[in-house]
Amino acid sequence: SASVSELSLLVSPFVALLLDIMIVAGLQKLAKRKGPYDVTPGLLDYLTMDTYAFPAGHASRAAMLSKFFLNHLVLAIPLRILLVLWALCVGFSRVMIGRHHITDVLSGFVFGYLQFRLVELIWMSSNTCQMLISIW
Numbered sequence: 189s190a191s192v193s194e195l196s197l198l199v200s201p202f203v204a205l206l207l208d209i210m211i212v213a214g215l216q217k218l219a220k221r222k223g224p225y226d227v228t229p230g231l232l233d234y235l236t237m238d239t240y241a242f243p244a245g246h247a248s249r250a251a252m253l254s255k256f257f258l259n260h261l262v263l264a265i266p267l268r269i270l271l272v273l274w275a276l277c278v279g280f281s282r283v284m285i286g287r288h289h290i291t292d293v294l295s296g297f298v299f300g301y302l303q304f305r306l307v308e309l310i311w312m313s314s315n316t317c318q319m320l321i322s323i324w
Contacts, residue, residue, distance in 0.1 A: 247296030
């Protein structure tokens, strides 16, 4: 059976991803910045709330997940480098296919990092949770 700390480690990235989806969708609705090409969004774009360009959601999620794995997994240097390169490729592929400006992707990377930091800051360890429950 999984311990509380293992469960916490599995749940926190999902919480961070949900937070990212809500924040990025909200910021995109506020900014209403279109991508570099005037592409008419399809049904899938509307379902995934991917109709605006700023900030780039793919980039924010790639940055956040990369930072999470770099912080919580013991990885050899080549794997760490590959993980960072993967996140960069995800972000810049969005520029290459014309969905985002470079500033959209860079801001997505920044938002992803900041969201990771926020979740890490407010996420309680299993020991803290157990202590708070025992006090109550």
